[in-house]
Amino acid sequence: MISAEETIAGLHDSLSLRRRVRSVVQLCGAGAVVALVGVLWLTEDRLPARAQVGFAALLLVGLGVMARAVYVLRQHGHLFARDRVIAGWIASGFAVLLAIGLALAGHGRLGLLFVPAALAYLLFTHLAKRRLERR
Amino acid sequence: MESAWVAVVVRAQVGDREAVAELVRGWHEPVWGYVRHMLGRADLADDVSQEVWLAVVRGLPRLKEPERFAAWLFTIARRSVVNQLRQRYAEQPHVDVDEEPDPADHVIERIDVRRLLGGVPVMEREVLVLFHLEDLSLEECAEVLGVPVGTVKSRLYRARRLLREEAGS
Structure with missing residues (x-):
């Protein structure tokens, strides 16, 4: 009979916070790059063909990284409450970076949409965690 | 289910990895025993119970009622067992009996x-x-x-x- 300790060892990968956080960082980072490049591509006039090819390549790579991160997160199952709070902080950090990037590119107002959304998610995760801890 | 287990389930849902280990230590043997009795083979029970615990870790954050952990756990175990037994698992007609389980009957060691x-x-x-x-x-x-x-x-x-x-x- 397999022992409980062996079973726990077999769950190590699924429970690994580092692996989950790495996937969240990849998802948010790639999402920010995709959003930034996408906005620039859609709003910049008269982009040279070489720049458009570069943007398309960046978008493809970004979408590929996002898809892989989503797959890995799904494989590990749903995030625990504490992990979701960490994901909220990561998403907020990338939303701020995205907003700065968009502001530098002359689309500051657009960037302001992402930050409140990320902060709202962060607040939601905090409240959900606190609700669970009170049980 | 005992309230002490409810607290452990909630701690696990929050993200306390040690609480998850505690759950495995407490419930591994019942799950393994159930799977072993259903499948009749210890080696299969090892694989299936491991599969069950992976599903538990994946689904635990979404468990709405921690006090129903035992039923939820065995539901997952049953699903895995049924997957294994699907080939030889035949539906059998049941007989509805209104009477309560007979106390005399359950004197089964x-x-x-x-x-x-x-x-x-x-x-x-x-x-x-x-x-x-x-x-x-x-x-x-x-x-x-x-x-x-x-x-x-x-x-x-x-x-x-x-x-x-x-x-x-």
Whole structure:
């Protein structure tokens, strides 16, 4: 009979916070790059063909990284409450970076949409965690 | 389920990895035993119980009612067992019996149940394992099996009869 300790060892990968956080960082980072490049591509006039090819390549790579991160997160199952709070902080950090990037590119107002959304998610995760801890 | 376990489940849902390990230590043997009795092979029970715990870790954050952890856990275990048994698992008609489980009937020593289970058909074996060996309530058995409590009673009734026949043979 397999022992409980062996079973726990077999769950190590699924429970690994580092692996989950790495996937969240990849998802948010790639999402920010995709959003930034996408906005620039859609709003910049008269982009040279070489720049458009570069943007398309960046978008493809970004979408590929996002898809892989989503797959890995799904494989590990749903995030625990504490992990979701960490994901909220990561998403907020990338939303701020995205907003700065968009502001530098002359689309500051657009960037302001992402930050409140990320902060709202962060607040939601905090409240959900606190609700669970009170049980 | 004891309230102490509810606290451990909640801690695990928050993200306390040690609480997850505690759950595995506390519930590994019942799950393994259930799977072993249903599949009849220890090596398969090792693989399937590991699969069950992976599914538990994946789904635990979404468990709405921690106090129903035991039923939820055995529902997952049952799903894995059914997947394994799908080839040889045949639906069998059930007999509805309104009467409560007979107290005289349940004087079945665990050791006897374990010894005789192999000769009992899968559906009846399952309800015997859950009710007599894993101490799940009728309601929890019904939840795990996805049938009404009345059906659990009728299966228990039939299972005990089969067990008696098995003991007499």
